[in-house]
Amino acid sequence: MRWNWEWRVANVVVRFFSRVGAPLTDAIVKFGFACRFFVAVLRHTPTSLLRFSLTLREIWFAGVLSVLIIGVSGLFVGMVLALQGYDTLVRFGASSSLGILVALSLVRELGPVVGALLFASRAGSAITAEIGLMKATEQLAAMEMMAVNPIARVVAPKFWGGVISMPLLAAMFSAMGIFGGYLIGVQLLGLDAGSFWNQMQSQVDFRLDVLNGVIKSAFFGIAVSLIAVFEGFDAAPTAEGVSHATTRTVVTSALVILALDFVLTAFMFRGA
Amino acid sequence: MKRGMIDFWVGLFAVAGAAALLFLALKVSSQSTQPASSSYTITAEFENIGSLKVRAPVKSAGVVVGRVTRIELDPERYVARATLALDNHYHFSRDSSAEILTSGLLGEQYIGLEPGADEHNLKQGDRITITSSAIVLEQLISRFLFSKAETAGEQAKEHTQ
Amino acid sequence: MSDALVQFDQVRFAYGDAPVISDVSLSVARGQVVAVMGGSGSGKTTLLRMIGGQLRASAGTVWVDGEDMGGLGEAALYERRKKLGLLFQFGALFTDLSVFDNVAFPLRERTNLPEALVRDLVLMKLQAVGLRGAAQLMPNELSGGMARRVALARAIALDPQVMLYDEPFTGLDPISLTTIGSLIRELNDALGAASIVVTHDVAESLAIVDYVYFLAGGRMIAEGTPEAVKASEDPFVRQFIRGEKDGPVPFHKPAADYALELGVARG
Numbered sequence: 001m002r003w004n005w006e007w008r009v010a011n012v013v014v015r016f017f018s019r020v021g022a023p024l025t026d027a028i029v030k031f032g033f034a035c036r037f038f039v040a041v042l043r044h045t046p047t048s049l050l051r052f053s054l055t056l057r058e059i060w061f062a063g064v065l066s067v068l069i070i071g072v073s074g075l076f077v078g079m080v081l082a083l084q085g086y087d088t089l090v091r092f093g094a095s096s097s098l099g100i101l102v103a104l105s106l107v108r109e110l111g112p113v114v115g116a117l118l119f120a121s122r123a124g125s126a127i128t129a130e131i132g133l134m135k136a137t138e139q140l141a142a143m144e145m146m147a148v149n150p151i152a153r154v155v156a157p158k159f160w161g162g163v164i165s166m167p168l169l170a171a172m173f174s175a176m177g178i179f180g181g182y183l184i185g186v187q188l189l190g191l192d193a194g195s196f197w198n199q200m201q202s203q204v205d206f207r208l209d210v211l212n213g214v215i216k217s218a219f220f221g222i223a224v225s226l227i228a229v230f231e232g233f234d235a236a237p238t239a240e241g242v243s244h245a246t247t248r249t250v251v252t253s254a255l256v257i258l259a260l261d262f263v264l265t266a267f268m269f270r271g272a
Numbered sequence: 273m274k275r276g277m278i279d280f281w282v283g284l285f286a287v288a289g290a291a292a293l294l295f296l297a298l299k300v301s302s303q304s305t306q307p308a309s310s311s312y313t314i315t316a317e318f319e320n321i322g323s324l325k326v327r328a329p330v331k332s333a334g335v336v337v338g339r340v341t342r343i344e345l346d347p348e349r350y351v352a353r354a355t356l357a358l359d360n361h362y363h364f365s366r367d368s369s370a371e372i373l374t375s376g377l378l379g380e381q382y383i384g385l386e387p388g389a390d391e392h393n394l395k396q397g398d399r400i401t402i403t404s405s406a407i408v409l410e411q412l413i414s415r416f417l418f419s420k421a422e423t424a425g426e427q428a429k430e431h432t433q
Numbered sequence: 434m435s436d437a438l439v440q441f442d443q444v445r446f447a448y449g450d451a452p453v454i455s456d457v458s459l460s461v462a463r464g465q466v467v468a469v470m471g472g473s474g475s476g477k478t479t480l481l482r483m484i485g486g487q488l489r490a491s492a493g494t495v496w497v498d499g500e501d502m503g504g505l506g507e508a509a510l511y512e513r514r515k516k517l518g519l520l521f522q523f524g525a526l527f528t529d530l531s532v533f534d535n536v537a538f539p540l541r542e543r544t545n546l547p548e549a550l551v552r553d554l555v556l557m558k559l560q561a562v563g564l565r566g567a568a569q570l571m572p573n574e575l576s577g578g579m580a581r582r583v584a585l586a587r588a589i590a591l592d593p594q595v596m597l598y599d600e601p602f603t604g605l606d607p608i609s610l611t612t613i614g615s616l617i618r619e620l621n622d623a624l625g626a627a628s629i630v631v632t633h634d635v636a637e638s639l640a641i642v643d644y645v646y647f648l649a650g651g652r653m654i655a656e657g658t659p660e661a662v663k664a665s666e667d668p669f670v671r672q673f674i675r676g677e678k679d680g681p682v683p684f685h686k687p688a689a690d691y692a693l694e695l696g697v698a699r700g
Contacts, residue, residue, distance in 0.1 A: 056278060056279065056282050057278055059282050059285065060278045060281055060282050060285075063282070063285050063289075064281045064282060064284075064285045067285060067288070103300050103301075107296060107300065107301070133528075134527075134528075137523070137525055137528070138521045138522075138523070138525035139525050139526075139527055139528070141487070141521070141525065142519070142521055142525035142527075142584075143527075144485075144487065144514075145485050145487070145514060145517065145518075145519040146514070146538065146539045146542070146543070146587075146591075147511045147512070147514035147515050147539075147542075147543055148538075148539070148542045148543065149511070153542070165285075167289075168285065168286065168288075168289025168290075168292070168293075169289070171289055171292035171293045171296060172288060172289060172292040174292070174296060175291075175292035175295045175296060176292075178295075178296075178300055197299065200300055200301075201299070201300065201301065201302045202302060204300055204301040204302070205301060205302070205303075206297055206301040206302060206303045207303070209301060210296045210297060210300070210301045214293070
């Protein structure tokens with residue numbers, strides 16, 4: 001009787017580990033492959049940057065085509081921030097600090113983070129789908145057989161196109177957001193334009209706030225672009241495989257952006 | 273034709289991105305930390321700095337003239353040593369005094385500089401000798417209560433006599 | 434070694450423990466067009482990928498123009514692939530490039546020829562497959578047969594010494610089928626190359642090839658000239674060539690007893 005009970009517990013434990021273990025080892029294997037892939041991309045970077053027209057085309061796809069969604073979202077986020085912030089600040093008689101609130105939130109956090117999230121769902125998914133389809137239709141294999149390395153010709157330009165676009169897009173997001181805050185704060189709620197801008201300028205530090213925001217977005221750009229090209233390259237060469245890979249790009253990017261944001265914030269703004 | 277279009281739009285994109293960055297740099301933020309080349313540093317020692325932080329402003333007559341760049345404890349005398357970076361445009365006499373003040377009732381703490389009358393000015397690496405520490409609210413309150421109790425005790429003593 | 438451009442010596446290949454190719458030997462000389470026939474899943478495509486160096490033999494050696502493909506590093510492998518042309522089953526054209534740019538792709542990537550010369554070469558290759566008029570079309574505007582001819586023009590862009598064809602006849606109408614067939618022969622003779630056609634299309638390939646290998650379950654089970662093959666009394670070859678449903682290759686995949694599985698018989 002007693003032996004039977006212990007045996008059952010042991011059985012449950014074994015089953016638990018075998019069930020958790022397989023996905024875990026799979027995930028580790030995949031992560032290892034991603035690291036090797038990243039090194040390969042870096043190794044083939046000189047070739048792709050020397051032929052800059054390839055990267056230029058990818059900046060067009062990843063960057064230029066994302067401008068509209070980034071700009072409009074930034075504008076609305078800034079407007080909402082101004083409305084909400086005003087509501088709180090006015091209770092403490094500090095409504096003149098609205099500019100500071102809007103600018104700091106955008107430049108430090110929302111610009112890089114929300115910008116990167118939008119970038120992942122707009123450009124990252126497109127990159128994954130394109131590479132995945134090229135794999136599914138044997139275009140990558142054909143390239144390899146023509147003695148052209150697909151990582152140098154296709155993957156590295158897409159990666160760098162994303163990395164270059166991301167900080168510019170994040171800056172546009174922040175700028176549009178601050179403009180949205182100005183529209184609401186000054187034009188709608190009637191704050192003084194001079195104090196709105198002056199307070200903002202005196203309290204937002206270029207190096208600590210703006211530059212750190214740009215550095216953040218550069219990190220996010222690297223992370224999202226790498227995830228996007230990797231998932232495309234790793235996709236199962238079927239219609240279903242490509243659609244799964246696209247989903248994974250968006251989900252993984254979102255998680256990595258938020259986790260990375262925490263780590264970077266802890267590094268940058270701790271002492272201040 | 274198509275290639276030229278892409279070049280055009282990417283160029284425009286880069287210009288827009290640069291414009292956004294420039295806007296953030298020039299209109300939204302300011303370079304409040306003075307670059308090392310145009311400032312000189314002096315030190316000041318305080319018995320207690322309260323909640324003074326690195327990067328807190330140094331003001332004279334209410335005008336920001338520098339920043340606190342470093343705060344450390346002197347391990348031998350147990351006093352706080354603050355390093356101040358002052359703008360090269362401003363010069364203060366050697367017998368200037370520094371005190372830690374609070375902007376408003378609950379605002380941030382800063383260092384106020386009160387110029388003296390000495391004809392020699394403070395130079396790079398000099399030390400301000402006349403300082404007064406931060407007012408720590410808890411100490412203030414306990415001192416107040418203590419003196420209150422003291423007077424009450426004396427009054428009671430008088431009463432019994 | 435003879436003057437064979439492609440030679441397999443007792444080659445074996447396995448994914449993990451599952452053998453895909455066992456003890457295959459074959460050789461293809463310059464000027465020859467050779468067909469490798471076999472049913473689906475007999476390991477034909479694996480054979481091609483080993484010649485291209487995308488897969489490496491688990492045992493034995495794959496010689497291409499006197500060099501062991503299994504022993505090459507990445508740079509040497511890429512250098513060697515310049516001598517190879519592979520026509521993929523569905524063409525694998527780059528969908529974001531025009532027909533012209535597709536054919537120009539290997540020339541632009543692998544040579545430093547001036548653009549004017551590239552243009553002339555591309556038009557010559559397209560002329561060879563009869564599609565010079567389609568140069569400015571995009572791949573999605575082409576029919577299946579045309580796409581495959583464009584891919585063929587792209588594969589011969591660098592004048593390869595070895596041409597590989599992966600199921601070149603699949604899914605084509607009879608006219609395109611004949612066109613591709615005669616193109617394979619003509620190009621091989623014009624290039625002085627060796628061609629390997631992997632196919633299960635019997636009639637079309639027997640008409641153009643010099644020699645035939647039969648592959649079944651990863652083993653080379655028969656070989657010979659088209660005439661010899663047609664006259665062969667080997668049961669497998671006969672089944673394959675005549676397209677009979679049942680024979681050494683059974684119609685039914687091995688399964689449990691039918692009646693038992695339907696539950697009408699008492700176990």
